[in-house]
Amino acid sequence: MDGESTAPRRRGAERTRELLDVILALAEESGYKGMTIEAVARRAGVGKHTIYRRWSSIAELLLDALSHVWVSDLDYRSDGPVREDLREQFLRSSRALSTPPIGPVYRAVIAEAQSDPAVRDALYNRFLVTVEQRTLERVQRAQRTGELDAEADLQFAAEMLSGTLYYRALLTPRPVDDAAIDGLLDMFMAAYATEP
């Protein structure tokens, strides 16, 4: 699962970092179709064994690479109104998601996930769940401050907020723009805000 955390061997760690950089560059230049083990090996001037020694499949490599560029942007530090805070974070991460190389790598992981349940689990547990969780914590904080209805169960609301953004960004050709985020938050606030 983690290519580099297992063993900081001789010159292994440097090579590992190099290979991650190479696949990010390939993602940016040639997209999913260009992201193959052989292409990485060629570009890095490396034998394929050197890659297979670190990752058991292209999917593992992609997941690892994604970890390096998608450091789970959603860190809700602001103490402003919950709506403004959500709006800012959603804008920020959807901007990141549509910026190479994150977008192409994310798409590649999703493609791999469709044919490999293990990748689907990894995608979920290492990325999607984190985003949902951070969002849930933020809106629960807003419940405690009285901004949102204290009785509401916000579990599904958090899933819906991040899920709709992922749906639009990754399954439709539409961009996640201000209007989409505002529309989403309109509904969320209409449902749970204490003050009209």
Place this chain on the structure above:
Amino acid sequence: MDGESTAPRRRGAERTRELLDVILALAEESGYKGMTIEAVARRAGVGKHTIYRRWSSIAELLLDALSHVWVSDLDYRSDGPVREDLREQFLRSSRALSTPPIGPVYRAVIAEAQSDPAVRDALYNRFLVTVEQRTLERVQRAQRTGELDAEADLQFAAEMLSGTLYYRALLTPRPVDDAAIDGLLDMFMAAYATEP
């Protein structure tokens, strides 16, 4: 785009239908990895040209096959409470989505869509948009009957409803169960229902 609607030629149409059946069978048995042009040709006892004559790529074939099994289930005919109607339709289509061969074919299309913008557009225009549209029409009808707030702009609400279900069904390992649908509808109704 449509393999069979263009020309009801000699024995072409029969063959076309045969080939669609074959790829659906492959989807059910071996999943995405087994759905290749060569596998279809082998199974059908057919030259590859016979396939390429009808579809320009495996993605076109998949989209066509999906059309035959996913006849856009969402036909809101009931005149009951909008919430019950939505609930029933969501349950029905998410059950269909998780039933072979629809699920595997849908996953295959999504995988292809990640590397080909044209497939992404086709997936969106031929399937996702339809579901959103039907849902939008149903909730707008509920606006006219007074069940939902007449002032609300339900465009994004419709996207959110179907988007969240697709997100859960296709990008996460979680099933779309009653709890998820009820949670989603709780929020939707809390936001827009006229009667508390």
Place this chain on the structure above:
DNA sequence: TTGCATCGACACGGTGCGTGCCGATGCCGG
């Protein structure tokens, strides 16, 4: 019956996969 599109079949070069086997390189312990 003739003409022709479609058919199954086979073969081709190209690419990527995953593995196996080299000889060399450079680090680490003794």
Place this chain on the structure above:
DNA sequence: CCGGCATCGGCACGCACCGTGTCGATGCAA
């Protein structure tokens, strides 16, 4: 300082699938 050894790059293999080309045959339609 040197021996031992894991890791290294390079190369080759068999396999699978792609997309195209070229056969001769088959069967519908004029």
